[in-house]
Amino acid sequence: MELRELTSLAGVSGNENEVRSAIVGRLSAMGVHYETDVLGNVIARKGDKGPRVLVDAHMDEVGLVIVHIEKTGFLRFRSVGVPAAVLTSKRVLIGKDKVPGVIGAKAIHLQERRERDSVIPIEQLTIDIGAKSKDEAERKVKVGDYVVFDTEYEELWPGIVKAKALDDRAGCALLLELLKETWENVQVYAVFSTQEELGARGARVAAYRVNPDMGIALEGTVCADIPGTEPEGYATEIGKGAVLSVMDRGTIFHKGMLDRLAKIAKENGIPFQYREATSGGNDAMVIHQARAGCPVAAISVPCRYIHSPFAVMSMADFEAARKLLVSFVKSVEGGFRP
Numbered sequence: 001m002e003l004r005e006l007t008s009l010a011g012v013s014g015n016e017n018e019v020r021s022a023i024v025g026r027l028s029a030m031g032v033h034y035e036t037d038v039l040g041n042v043i044a045r046k047g048d049k050g051p052r053v054l055v056d057a058h059m060d061e062v063g064l065v066i067v068h069i070e071k072t073g074f075l076r077f078r079s080v081g082v083p084a085a086v087l088t089s090k091r092v093l094i095g096k097d098k099v100p101g102v103i104g105a106k107a108i109h110l111q112e113r114r115e116r117d118s119v120i121p122i123e124q125l126t127i128d129i130g131a132k133s134k135d136e137a138e139r140k141v142k143v144g145d146y147v148v149f150d151t152e153y154e155e156l157w158p159g160i161v162k163a164k165a166l167d168d169r170a171g172c173a174l175l176l177e178l179l180k181e182t183w184e185n186v187q188v189y190a191v192f193s194t195q196e197e198l199g200a201r202g203a204r205v206a207a208y209r210v211n212p213d214m215g216i217a218l219e220g221t222v223c224a225d226i227p228g229t230e231p232e233g234y235a236t237e238i239g240k241g242a243v244l245s246v247m248d249r250g251t252i253f254h255k256g257m258l259d260r261l262a263k264i265a266k267e268n269g270i271p272f273q274y275r276e277a278t279s280g281g282n283d284a285m286v287i288h289q290a291r292a293g294c295p296v297a298a299i300s301v302p303c304r305y306i307h308s309p310f311a312v313m314s315m316a317d318f319e320a321a322r323k324l325l326v327s328f329v330k331s332v333e334g335g336f337r338p
Contacts, residue, residue: 002205003173003318007163010093011082012146013197016040018058023172023192030081032179041206042192046193047183051336053329054189054212054263056203056283057171057219058196061164062307064147066094066127067136073131076102076120077147081197085119086308092127097146101129149309159315160238166303166311168196171218173190177322178329185333196283200250203283205285207290214295214336215287218325220313221245221300222280226333234276234301236302240312241271242293242321243300250285254295261297271320275300283305299325 010021015045034044044061062081069075075094104127105120127147131137138249151164159173163169175190189210194202201320208213224236236243244261245253265272275298288296301321303311305320 002168003161003163003169004291006169006172007153007165009169010148011059011061011165011196012065012148013060014193015146016059017049020171021080022172023059023176026176027179030179037205037209039205040194041202043210044059044179044190044192045187046179046188046190047185050187050334051184051213051332052189052210053205053332054191054210054215055175055325055329056071056191056193056206056215056217056287057175057214058168058173058193058202059285060194060197061148061167061169063149064092065146066141066143066145069124069134069141071134071220073133073137073159074126074128074130075137075141077125077127081307084122084125087122087125088120092147093150093229094127094129094141094147095330096257097140099129099140100150102126104128125151133283137322151310156312160312161315162310162312164310166301166313167220167306168218170220170301170303170313173204174218174299174322174325178325181326181329183186183333185322186329188329191317193283200281200283200286204290207287211291212294213283214332215297215298216325216328217282217284217287217298218301218321219226219282219298219300220306220311222277223302223304226304232276236273236275236300238302238304238312238317240273240302241317243273243275243301245275245298248275248281248282249279250283251288251296251298253284253297257295258296261299261324263329264331265324268323268327270323270327272324299328303317
């Protein structure tokens with residue numbers, strides 16, 4: 001399954017059905033055994049002996065949810081992980097039928113100076129679908145419908161792609177790549193998790209169920225290598241390879257796993273970099289605390305502009321992350337002593 005297809009799917013936190021169906025279809029075509037749980041996680045497995053390695057990528061993306069329909073047909077909404085600063089004038093798709101709409105606010109010509117100079121609160125924004133009344137709008141949408149950004153996958157420059165939801169469909173694509181491999185002396189539990197953007201809820205129950213010997217979180221991670229940011233604030237850089245995390249707000253990553261990942265990358269000529277920021281977090285924060293606990297690491301792909309209508313990523317960085325992931329899992333076949 002290509003990254004293009006994965007990023008085109010709608011899967012706001014709590015409504016990952018479309019993504020899950022596509023991944024399950026791919027797993028079935030690959031002949032990979034899988035199960036689903038009550039929270040909607042997909043847990044696939046390859047290998048039946050050796051250490052239990054849980055490799056996780058979350059299916060959900062940031063988005064919006066409709067909470068009210070005005071008499072005039074405009075839609076009120078709330079955010080699921082999206083900051084208000086990136087919302088105005090963006091195109092969106094609503095509900096199962098992908099009803100098109102535009103996020104609007106008072107025209108700039110009518111705004112007072114204080115309004116023009118500040119971020120418009122979400123409470124003052126509405127989605128315009130062209131309906132003239134509540135009755136008209138309700139023929140197309142309803143309260144509780146999820147909303148995703150209307151963003152097409154596109155190659156901006158050779159090897160540089162733009163898409164929505166690269167956090168974390170990039171991780172899902174990496175996980176599917178891992179499942180193409182044959183494993184004999186390691187048990188790979190591939191977890192496509194739900195509701196990461198709401199606090200790693202899916203990964204928490206999946207990790208309890210798997211009870212892993214170690215865990216790896218895959219993600220599209222923050223990257224700020226843009227004008228106006230000093231180099232020490234980049235966190236990561238596009239084109240410099242896979243990303244290894246040392247610490248974030250939810251996890252101090254296992255030093256033994258981190259050192260082994262760096263060693264493997266150097267020995268195999270795989271470009272990599274360290275995530276030079278400690279903000280944010282991922283599913284590793286709950287995986288390493290499941291049951292009696294386990295060591296965890298994170299392998300990421302740097303993505304500019306995550307948690308917005310689009311992100312930008314290097315396919316060379318993606319390939320570096322893929323190679324590092326596969327090489328690491330092969331290195332623990334038969335056992336790993338933290």
